[in-house]
Amino acid sequence: xxxxxxxxxxxxxxxxxxxxxxxxxxxxxxxxxxxxxxxxxxxxxxxxxxxxxxxxxxxxxxxxxxxxxxxxxxxxxxxxxxxxxxxxxxxxxxxxxxxxxxxxxxxxxxxxxxxxxxxxxxxxxxxxxxxxxxxxxxxxxxxxxxxxxxxxxxxxxxxxxxxxxxxxxxxxxxxxxxxxx
Amino acid sequence: xxxxxxxxxxxxxxxxxxxxxxxxxxxxxxxxxxxxxxxxxxxxxxxxxxxxxxxxxxxxxxxxxxxxxxxxxxxxxxxxxxxxxxxxxxxxxxxxxxxxxxxxxxxxxxxxxxxxxxxxxxxxxxxxxxxxxxxxxxxxxxxxxxxxxxxxxxxxxxxxxxxxxxxxxxxxxxxxxxxxxxxxxxxxxxxxx
Numbered sequence: 001x002x003x004x005x006x007x008x009x010x011x012x013x014x015x016x017x018x019x020x021x022x023x024x025x026x027x028x029x030x031x032x033x034x035x036x037x038x039x040x041x042x043x044x045x046x047x048x049x050x051x052x053x054x055x056x057x058x059x060x061x062x063x064x065x066x067x068x069x070x071x072x073x074x075x076x077x078x079x080x081x082x083x084x085x086x087x088x089x090x091x092x093x094x095x096x097x098x099x100x101x102x103x104x105x106x107x108x109x110x111x112x113x114x115x116x117x118x119x120x121x122x123x124x125x126x127x128x129x130x131x132x133x134x135x136x137x138x139x140x141x142x143x144x145x146x147x148x149x150x151x152x153x154x155x156x157x158x159x160x161x162x163x164x165x166x167x168x169x170x171x172x173x174x175x176x177x178x179x180x181x
Numbered sequence: 182x183x184x185x186x187x188x189x190x191x192x193x194x195x196x197x198x199x200x201x202x203x204x205x206x207x208x209x210x211x212x213x214x215x216x217x218x219x220x221x222x223x224x225x226x227x228x229x230x231x232x233x234x235x236x237x238x239x240x241x242x243x244x245x246x247x248x249x250x251x252x253x254x255x256x257x258x259x260x261x262x263x264x265x266x267x268x269x270x271x272x273x274x275x276x277x278x279x280x281x282x283x284x285x286x287x288x289x290x291x292x293x294x295x296x297x298x299x300x301x302x303x304x305x306x307x308x309x310x311x312x313x314x315x316x317x318x319x320x321x322x323x324x325x326x327x328x329x330x331x332x333x334x335x336x337x338x339x340x341x342x343x344x345x346x347x348x349x350x351x352x353x354x355x356x357x358x359x360x361x362x363x364x365x366x367x368x369x370x371x372x373x374x
Contacts, residue, residue: 170198
Protein backbone atom coordinates (compact mmCIF):
# COMPACT_ATOMS: atom_id res chain seq x y z
CA UNK A 1 0.00 0.00 0.00
CA UNK A 2 1.31 3.40 -0.98
CA UNK A 3 1.30 6.04 1.72
CA UNK A 4 -0.96 9.05 1.32
CA UNK A 5 1.97 11.20 2.43
CA UNK A 6 3.58 10.55 -0.93
CA UNK A 7 0.49 11.06 -3.05
CA UNK A 8 0.34 13.91 -5.57
CA UNK A 9 -1.71 17.00 -4.77
CA UNK A 10 -4.38 16.25 -7.37
CA UNK A 11 -5.19 12.84 -5.92
CA UNK A 12 -5.30 14.16 -2.37
CA UNK A 13 -7.58 16.98 -3.48
CA UNK A 14 -9.93 14.52 -5.19
CA UNK A 15 -10.13 12.37 -2.11
CA UNK A 16 -10.66 15.42 0.06
CA UNK A 17 -13.55 16.48 -2.17
CA UNK A 18 -15.08 13.04 -1.53
CA UNK A 19 -14.82 13.67 2.21
CA UNK A 20 -11.51 11.98 3.05
CA UNK A 21 -10.27 13.96 6.07
CA UNK A 22 -6.98 12.02 6.17
CA UNK A 23 -6.16 13.12 2.61
CA UNK A 24 -7.00 16.72 3.45
CA UNK A 25 -4.76 16.52 6.51
CA UNK A 26 -1.84 15.56 4.26
CA UNK A 27 -2.52 18.61 2.07
CA UNK A 28 -2.71 20.80 5.18
CA UNK A 29 0.64 19.59 6.48
CA UNK A 30 2.27 19.84 3.07
CA UNK A 31 1.19 23.38 2.26
CA UNK A 32 0.80 25.07 5.66
CA UNK A 33 4.29 26.66 5.60
CA UNK A 34 3.74 28.22 2.16
CA UNK A 35 0.28 29.47 3.11
CA UNK A 36 1.66 30.94 6.35
CA UNK A 37 4.41 32.69 4.39
CA UNK A 38 1.87 34.32 2.07
CA UNK A 39 -0.37 35.33 4.96
CA UNK A 40 2.57 36.74 6.92
CA UNK A 41 3.66 38.89 3.98
CA UNK A 42 0.07 40.06 3.55
CA UNK A 43 -0.85 40.82 7.13
CA UNK A 44 2.64 41.68 8.37
CA UNK A 45 1.95 39.61 11.47
CA UNK A 46 2.69 35.97 12.15
CA UNK A 47 -0.10 35.77 14.74
CA UNK A 48 -2.65 37.09 12.25
CA UNK A 49 -1.22 34.75 9.63
CA UNK A 50 -1.73 31.72 11.91
CA UNK A 51 -5.36 32.67 12.46
CA UNK A 52 -5.99 33.48 8.81
CA UNK A 53 -4.51 30.20 7.57
CA UNK A 54 -6.42 28.11 10.09
CA UNK A 55 -9.69 29.89 9.24
CA UNK A 56 -8.95 29.47 5.54
CA UNK A 57 -8.26 25.74 5.77
CA UNK A 58 -11.47 25.07 7.68
CA UNK A 59 -13.38 27.14 5.10
CA UNK A 60 -11.61 25.29 2.27
CA UNK A 61 -12.66 21.91 3.63
CA UNK A 62 -16.29 23.04 3.58
CA UNK A 63 -16.15 24.28 -0.01
CA UNK A 64 -13.97 21.71 -1.75
CA UNK A 65 -16.71 21.09 -4.29
CA UNK A 66 -15.87 24.53 -5.75
CA UNK A 67 -12.30 23.46 -6.56
CA UNK A 68 -12.13 23.29 -10.37
CA UNK A 69 -8.70 21.80 -11.00
CA UNK A 70 -7.48 19.42 -8.27
CA UNK A 71 -3.87 19.76 -9.47
CA UNK A 72 -4.02 23.47 -8.61
CA UNK A 73 -5.18 22.97 -5.05
CA UNK A 74 -2.31 25.05 -3.64
CA UNK A 75 -3.27 28.07 -5.74
CA UNK A 76 -6.89 27.59 -4.71
CA UNK A 77 -5.90 27.44 -1.03
CA UNK A 78 -3.70 30.51 -1.50
CA UNK A 79 -6.69 32.47 -2.77
CA UNK A 80 -8.75 31.50 0.27
CA UNK A 81 -5.86 32.37 2.59
CA UNK A 82 -5.51 35.75 0.87
CA UNK A 83 -9.20 36.40 1.46
CA UNK A 84 -9.05 35.41 5.13
CA UNK A 85 -5.92 37.56 5.54
CA UNK A 86 -7.61 40.59 4.09
CA UNK A 87 -10.62 39.95 6.35
CA UNK A 88 -8.22 40.21 9.31
CA UNK A 89 -6.62 43.35 7.90
CA UNK A 90 -10.03 44.99 7.50
CA UNK A 91 -11.19 43.98 10.97
CA UNK A 92 -8.19 45.49 12.72
CA UNK A 93 -8.51 48.92 11.16
CA UNK A 94 -7.86 51.67 12.04
CA UNK A 95 -4.31 51.07 13.08
CA UNK A 96 -2.38 52.66 10.25
CA UNK A 97 0.30 54.50 12.18
CA UNK A 98 1.47 51.44 14.03
CA UNK A 99 1.48 49.19 11.05
CA UNK A 100 5.07 49.78 10.12
CA UNK A 101 6.05 48.48 13.54
CA UNK A 102 4.71 45.09 12.75
CA UNK A 103 5.62 45.01 9.12
CA UNK A 104 8.50 42.69 9.93
CA UNK A 105 7.54 39.09 9.38
CA UNK A 106 7.98 36.60 12.14
CA UNK A 107 10.90 36.42 14.49
CA UNK A 108 13.54 37.13 11.92
CA UNK A 109 14.43 40.60 13.13
CA UNK A 110 14.86 43.73 11.05
CA UNK A 111 15.77 43.27 7.45
CA UNK A 112 18.09 46.15 6.77
CA UNK A 113 18.46 47.10 3.17
CA UNK A 114 21.93 48.47 3.91
CA UNK A 115 23.23 45.03 4.85
CA UNK A 116 21.19 43.06 2.37
CA UNK A 117 23.30 40.23 1.06
CA UNK A 118 21.06 39.01 -1.70
CA UNK A 119 18.37 40.27 -4.00
CA UNK A 120 15.79 38.44 -1.97
CA UNK A 121 16.93 40.12 1.23
CA UNK A 122 16.86 43.45 -0.54
CA UNK A 123 13.32 42.83 -1.76
CA UNK A 124 12.21 41.62 1.67
CA UNK A 125 13.48 44.85 3.19
CA UNK A 126 11.81 47.02 0.58
CA UNK A 127 8.47 45.22 0.90
CA UNK A 128 8.59 45.47 4.68
CA UNK A 129 9.14 49.21 4.51
CA UNK A 130 6.24 49.83 2.11
CA UNK A 131 3.09 51.33 3.61
CA UNK A 132 0.77 48.50 4.55
CA UNK A 133 -1.84 49.11 1.84
CA UNK A 134 0.79 49.17 -0.89
CA UNK A 135 2.39 45.99 0.39
CA UNK A 136 -0.95 44.18 0.45
CA UNK A 137 -1.74 45.24 -3.11
CA UNK A 138 1.70 44.10 -4.18
CA UNK A 139 1.44 40.67 -2.56
CA UNK A 140 -2.10 40.08 -3.86
CA UNK A 141 -0.97 41.05 -7.36
CA UNK A 142 2.41 39.38 -7.60
CA UNK A 143 2.08 36.38 -5.28
CA UNK A 144 -1.64 35.58 -5.27
CA UNK A 145 -2.03 36.57 -8.92
CA UNK A 146 -5.14 38.71 -8.41
CA UNK A 147 -6.50 41.22 -10.92
CA UNK A 148 -7.05 44.88 -9.95
CA UNK A 149 -10.78 44.14 -9.64
CA UNK A 150 -10.20 41.21 -7.32
CA UNK A 151 -7.78 43.19 -5.15
CA UNK A 152 -10.27 46.05 -4.82
CA UNK A 153 -12.99 43.60 -3.78
CA UNK A 154 -10.76 41.83 -1.28
CA UNK A 155 -9.52 45.03 0.33
CA UNK A 156 -12.90 46.75 0.26
CA UNK A 157 -11.68 49.61 -1.90
CA UNK A 158 -11.87 50.82 -5.49
CA UNK A 159 -9.93 49.91 -8.61
CA UNK A 160 -8.43 53.44 -9.02
CA UNK A 161 -7.11 53.29 -5.45
CA UNK A 162 -5.62 49.85 -6.05
CA UNK A 163 -4.07 51.07 -9.29
CA UNK A 164 -2.52 54.04 -7.49
CA UNK A 165 -1.13 51.95 -4.63
CA UNK A 166 0.31 49.39 -7.02
CA UNK A 167 1.92 52.13 -9.10
CA UNK A 168 3.55 53.66 -6.00
CA UNK A 169 4.65 50.25 -4.71
CA UNK A 170 6.06 49.38 -8.11
CA UNK A 171 7.92 52.69 -8.40
CA UNK A 172 9.53 52.17 -4.99
CA UNK A 173 10.41 48.53 -5.54
CA UNK A 174 11.70 49.24 -9.04
CA UNK A 175 13.92 52.17 -8.15
CA UNK A 176 15.29 50.63 -4.95
CA UNK A 177 16.04 47.33 -6.62
CA UNK A 178 17.77 49.19 -9.45
CA UNK A 179 19.82 51.16 -6.94
CA UNK A 180 20.75 47.98 -5.10
CA UNK A 181 22.05 46.43 -8.28
CA UNK B 182 6.17 57.59 -9.50
CA UNK B 183 6.58 58.63 -13.09
CA UNK B 184 9.72 58.50 -15.12
CA UNK B 185 11.92 61.51 -14.42
CA UNK B 186 12.39 62.09 -18.10
CA UNK B 187 9.67 64.29 -19.54
CA UNK B 188 9.67 62.23 -22.70
CA UNK B 189 8.99 58.99 -20.90
CA UNK B 190 11.08 55.85 -20.94
CA UNK B 191 13.27 55.63 -24.01
CA UNK B 192 11.55 58.73 -25.39
CA UNK B 193 8.34 56.80 -25.94
CA UNK B 194 6.22 59.02 -23.73
CA UNK B 195 5.30 56.05 -21.57
CA UNK B 196 5.90 56.19 -17.82
CA UNK B 197 6.92 53.40 -15.47
CA UNK B 198 3.34 53.34 -14.18
CA UNK B 199 1.97 52.87 -17.67
CA UNK B 200 4.48 50.14 -18.43
CA UNK B 201 3.44 48.38 -15.22
CA UNK B 202 -0.19 48.46 -16.29
CA UNK B 203 0.76 47.27 -19.76
CA UNK B 204 2.49 44.30 -18.15
CA UNK B 205 -0.51 43.61 -15.90
CA UNK B 206 -2.74 43.60 -18.97
CA UNK B 207 -0.56 40.85 -20.46
CA UNK B 208 0.95 43.33 -22.98
CA UNK B 209 -2.43 43.42 -24.71
CA UNK B 210 -3.49 45.18 -26.82
CA UNK B 211 0.04 45.39 -28.20
CA UNK B 212 1.61 48.85 -28.26
CA UNK B 213 4.32 48.90 -30.96
CA UNK B 214 6.01 51.98 -29.46
CA UNK B 215 6.63 49.98 -26.27
CA UNK B 216 7.37 46.66 -27.94
CA UNK B 217 9.94 48.29 -30.26
CA UNK B 218 11.76 50.25 -27.56
CA UNK B 219 14.80 48.56 -26.06
CA UNK B 220 14.57 50.77 -22.96
CA UNK B 221 10.92 49.86 -22.41
CA UNK B 222 11.68 46.18 -22.89
CA UNK B 223 14.46 46.41 -20.30
CA UNK B 224 12.07 48.06 -17.82
CA UNK B 225 9.37 45.45 -18.48
CA UNK B 226 11.93 42.69 -17.92
CA UNK B 227 12.95 44.29 -14.61
CA UNK B 228 9.32 44.57 -13.52
CA UNK B 229 8.76 40.91 -14.34
CA UNK B 230 11.92 40.07 -12.45
CA UNK B 231 10.75 41.76 -9.22
CA UNK B 232 7.43 39.98 -9.61
CA UNK B 233 9.06 36.57 -9.83
CA UNK B 234 11.46 37.54 -7.01
CA UNK B 235 8.40 38.23 -4.85
CA UNK B 236 7.16 34.70 -5.43
CA UNK B 237 10.64 33.33 -4.71
CA UNK B 238 10.70 35.35 -1.51
CA UNK B 239 7.48 33.77 -0.25
CA UNK B 240 8.82 30.33 -1.13
CA UNK B 241 11.95 31.11 0.86
CA UNK B 242 9.88 32.44 3.76
CA UNK B 243 7.99 29.13 3.74
CA UNK B 244 11.21 27.13 3.90
CA UNK B 245 12.40 29.21 6.85
CA UNK B 246 9.26 28.80 8.93
CA UNK B 247 10.19 26.57 11.88
CA UNK B 248 8.44 23.20 11.93
CA UNK B 249 4.86 23.62 13.08
CA UNK B 250 4.09 21.72 16.23
CA UNK B 251 1.14 19.39 16.67
CA UNK B 252 -0.86 21.98 18.60
CA UNK B 253 -0.90 24.11 15.45
CA UNK B 254 -2.61 21.31 13.52
CA UNK B 255 -4.57 19.83 16.40
CA UNK B 256 -7.58 22.13 16.64
CA UNK B 257 -7.66 22.65 12.88
CA UNK B 258 -7.76 18.95 12.03
CA UNK B 259 -10.18 18.39 14.89
CA UNK B 260 -12.58 20.91 13.37
CA UNK B 261 -12.26 19.22 9.99
CA UNK B 262 -12.88 15.74 11.32
CA UNK B 263 -15.94 16.93 13.23
CA UNK B 264 -17.49 18.31 10.09
CA UNK B 265 -18.06 14.93 8.50
CA UNK B 266 -19.35 14.88 4.96
CA UNK B 267 -21.86 12.12 5.32
CA UNK B 268 -23.72 12.67 2.06
CA UNK B 269 -27.03 11.04 1.29
CA UNK B 270 -28.41 7.94 2.96
CA UNK B 271 -28.58 4.87 0.78
CA UNK B 272 -31.14 2.24 1.86
CA UNK B 273 -30.01 -1.28 2.62
CA UNK B 274 -32.06 -4.33 1.78
CA UNK B 275 -33.73 -5.69 4.87
CA UNK B 276 -35.53 -8.99 5.44
CA UNK B 277 -37.71 -7.35 8.06
CA UNK B 278 -40.23 -4.94 6.48
CA UNK B 279 -40.62 -3.05 9.77
CA UNK B 280 -37.01 -1.90 9.82
CA UNK B 281 -35.39 0.59 7.48
CA UNK B 282 -31.64 0.35 7.36
CA UNK B 283 -29.46 2.79 5.53
CA UNK B 284 -25.83 3.74 5.18
CA UNK B 285 -24.36 7.11 4.30
CA UNK B 286 -22.46 7.72 1.10
CA UNK B 287 -19.56 8.94 3.22
CA UNK B 288 -19.33 5.61 5.01
CA UNK B 289 -19.47 3.68 1.73
CA UNK B 290 -16.69 5.80 0.28
CA UNK B 291 -14.54 5.09 3.33
CA UNK B 292 -14.94 1.36 2.75
CA UNK B 293 -14.19 1.73 -0.98
CA UNK B 294 -11.04 3.80 -0.38
CA UNK B 295 -9.73 1.47 2.31
CA UNK B 296 -10.31 -1.57 0.08
CA UNK B 297 -8.64 0.03 -2.95
CA UNK B 298 -5.68 1.37 -0.96
CA UNK B 299 -5.08 -2.11 0.48
CA UNK B 300 -3.95 -3.29 -2.96
CA UNK B 301 -0.16 -3.02 -3.31
CA UNK B 302 0.90 0.07 -5.27
CA UNK B 303 -2.59 1.56 -5.53
CA UNK B 304 -4.10 4.80 -4.27
CA UNK B 305 -7.76 5.57 -4.81
CA UNK B 306 -8.65 9.00 -6.18
CA UNK B 307 -12.28 9.82 -6.89
CA UNK B 308 -15.09 7.57 -5.73
CA UNK B 309 -18.54 8.02 -7.25
CA UNK B 310 -21.71 6.23 -6.16
CA UNK B 311 -24.75 5.90 -8.40
CA UNK B 312 -27.90 4.38 -7.01
CA UNK B 313 -30.68 3.01 -9.18
CA UNK B 314 -33.64 1.22 -7.60
CA UNK B 315 -31.60 0.32 -4.55
CA UNK B 316 -28.68 -1.09 -6.51
CA UNK B 317 -25.42 0.81 -6.38
CA UNK B 318 -22.84 1.21 -9.09
CA UNK B 319 -19.41 2.21 -7.76
CA UNK B 320 -17.06 4.19 -9.97
CA UNK B 321 -13.57 4.81 -8.74
CA UNK B 322 -10.39 6.13 -10.24
CA UNK B 323 -7.06 4.85 -9.07
CA UNK B 324 -3.46 5.93 -9.38
CA UNK B 325 -0.95 3.13 -9.72
CA UNK B 326 2.64 3.20 -8.52
CA UNK B 327 5.11 3.18 -11.41
CA UNK B 328 6.14 -0.40 -12.13
CA UNK B 329 2.92 -1.99 -10.86
CA UNK B 330 1.11 -4.08 -13.51
CA UNK B 331 -1.87 -1.86 -14.27
CA UNK B 332 -4.43 -4.43 -15.42
CA UNK B 333 -3.85 -6.77 -12.48
CA UNK B 334 -3.94 -3.86 -10.06
CA UNK B 335 -7.29 -2.64 -11.42
CA UNK B 336 -8.78 -6.13 -11.21
CA UNK B 337 -7.48 -6.62 -7.66
CA UNK B 338 -9.06 -3.29 -6.67
CA UNK B 339 -12.36 -4.26 -8.25
CA UNK B 340 -12.44 -7.53 -6.32
CA UNK B 341 -11.32 -5.99 -3.05
CA UNK B 342 -13.94 -3.24 -3.24
CA UNK B 343 -16.66 -5.70 -4.15
CA UNK B 344 -15.90 -8.11 -1.33
CA UNK B 345 -15.36 -5.42 1.32
CA UNK B 346 -18.65 -3.76 0.42
CA UNK B 347 -20.45 -7.09 0.68
CA UNK B 348 -18.81 -7.80 4.00
CA UNK B 349 -19.49 -4.42 5.62
CA UNK B 350 -22.59 -2.95 4.03
CA UNK B 351 -25.07 -5.50 2.64
CA UNK B 352 -25.49 -3.13 -0.29
CA UNK B 353 -26.91 -4.44 -3.53
CA UNK B 354 -23.94 -3.84 -5.79
CA UNK B 355 -24.63 -3.41 -9.44
CA UNK B 356 -21.08 -2.96 -10.65
CA UNK B 357 -17.65 -1.76 -9.57
CA UNK B 358 -15.98 0.22 -12.35
CA UNK B 359 -12.30 0.97 -11.93
CA UNK B 360 -10.52 3.56 -14.08
CA UNK B 361 -6.77 3.87 -13.93
CA UNK B 362 -6.27 7.62 -13.97
CA UNK B 363 -2.53 7.84 -13.84
CA UNK B 364 0.71 6.33 -12.74
CA UNK B 365 2.48 7.94 -9.81
CA UNK B 366 6.02 7.89 -8.59
CA UNK B 367 6.79 7.76 -4.90
CA UNK B 368 7.74 11.35 -4.16
CA UNK B 369 5.05 13.93 -4.73
CA UNK B 370 5.92 16.78 -7.04
CA UNK B 371 5.08 20.23 -5.79
CA UNK B 372 2.81 22.38 -7.86
CA UNK B 373 4.64 25.20 -9.53
CA UNK B 374 3.14 28.55 -8.62
